[in-house]
Amino acid sequence: MSDKRTLKVAVLGCGAVGSQVVRLLTEQSDDLTARVGVPVELVGVGVRRLDAPRDVDLPDGLLTTDVAGLVARADVDLVVEVIGGIEPARTLILSALDNGASVVTANKALLAEDGPTLFEAAEKAERDLYYEAAVAGAIPILRPLRESLAGDKVTRVLGIVNGTTNFILDKMDSSGAGFSEALEEAQELGYAEADPTADVEGFDAAAKAAILASLAFHSRVTAADVYREGISDVTAADVASARDMGSVVKLLAICELRPGPNGDQVAARVHPAMIPRTHPLASVREAFNAVFVESEAAGQLMFYGPGAGGAPTASAVLGDLVTVARNRLAGTRGMGESAYADRAVQPMGETRTRYHVAIDVDDRAGVLAAVANAFADHDVSIQTVRQEGRGADAQLVVVSHAAPDAALAATVEQLRSMDIVREVTSVMRVEGGDE
Ligand SMILES: NC(=O)c1ccc[n+]([C@@H]2O[C@H](COP(=O)([O-])OP(=O)(O)OC[C@H]3O[C@@H](n4cnc5c(N)ncnc54)[C@H](O)[C@@H]3O)[C@@H](O)[C@H]2O)c1
Ligand SMILES: N[C@@H](CCO)C(=O)O
Ligand code: NA
Structure with missing residues (x-):
C-alpha cells in the first residue's frame, strides 16, 4: 500500500475529450476523492496554444505548452493522453511510463498502429496503461473483454464502432437517400468531419477492430492486419435490396476465431454488410455504437451506448483513471496486455463470408442455370435465389452460403463477364444469420 496523500494528474490535450476530462476532474473532485481514497489533483494541462478557445473554465496556472516538461515532472502519478494521432502522443506516453507515471489514453490510432511498443513499455515500467475510451467511447467493452470475460472463450465480436457511418447508413435506410446526400446531412449536424475519410473509409473502425481482436483473442493484431472497406460505394440500390430481404446495411467490425491449418486463427x-432486421445490431440507429460478443459459455452479449462525443468519451477516461489510481494506491497493477495465444491472422481471401448478389438478366430459359453454374464453378453453394420482374426487367437476387471470400469475389467477377448478365447491381456481404 502506498503512503501517498494525493494523486497528481496531468492531462495532455484539451480538445473535445480533454476539456470534458478536465471538467469532470474538477466538478467531481469530492466524489473522486471518496472513490479513490485520496484526493486526485489536476496539476497541469498540456496544450498547443494557451489562447485557444476551450469548452471548460480552467483554474489559473494549469495550462502549459511545455507538454514534454509536464510529462517529465517527477511528482506526476497519472498521465491522461487525449491529443490523438501518432506523434507526439507516442513519445509522450513512452516518456510518462519511463518516468514512472501510469497512463490513460483514448488514442485508438496509436494503439492500433503500435500498441505492442506501448504495452512493452508499460510492462517494463511496471505501470498501468488503460484505454477504454479508444473503442466505442463511453461503452464499457474493453474491460468486459479483459476482465469479466477472462474466464470464457470469446469466439466472435461484431461491432458497430463508428457513429458517423452508422448515422449515414441509418439515414440512407430511413429516407432512401444516397450516400452523398446522407454524408452532407451528417456534416451539417456535426456528426461527420469536413474531411470524413477516416470514418467513411473505415480507418477508424479498423483501428478499433484491431484493438478488439487483440483483447478478445489474446493475440497481437494491428490495423494493418484488418481487411477494410468503407461505405462510400454503398448505393441507395444496395440499401433497398437489403430492405427487400428484411435486412439493413451496417458498417461492421468483425473479429472472429476461425479454423486455420495450424489451429485457430484470428480474422x-x-x-x-447486410444483417437481418431481427439481429440486435440492426436496432442500433443514428450515431450510436454497439458491440455484440459471442462466447462459448456466456452465449451472446450486447453492449450499447454513445460511442463518441466529448463527455461520453471522458466518462470512459475517468473510469480508467479511477481504476488506475486505485491500483497505484494499492501498489499494484491491472491486467496488462495478454498476447499469449499468439494466433496467426487469417488472410481475407481465406475467411469464410456470405454474399448477396443482385443481377439484371434476361428472363429466358437457361439463365438461372448459367448463373447457378458460375457459383458452382467456384465451389460456392447457393442458399436462396429470388427472381423479381419479368422479361427485360428481370432481376435475380442470389444469397450464398459461406465460402472463402476469394471464391465469392471470383464468382462475382465471372458473373460480370457473362453475356446473359446485363449488370451486377448490388454485391454485399451478409452477416448475422445461418451460414
Ligand atoms: N471525440 C470523440 O468523440 C472521441 C471518441 C473516442 C476517442 N477519441 C480519441 O480521443 C483523442 C482526442 O480526441 P478529441 O476529439 O478530443 O480531439 P480534438 O482534436 O478535439 O483534441 C485534441 C487536442 O489536442 C491538442 N493538441 C494537438 N497537438 C498537441 C500537442 N503537441 N500538445 C498539446 N496539445 C496538442 C489540439 O490542439 C486539440 O485541442 C483522440 O485520440 C481520439 O481518437 C475521441
Ligand atoms: N469519429 C468516430 C468517433 C471517435 O472514435 C465516430 O464517428 O464514431
Ligand atoms: Na469504450
Missing part, C-alpha cells in the same frame, strides 16, 4: 475485417 479481423471491417466492411459494410
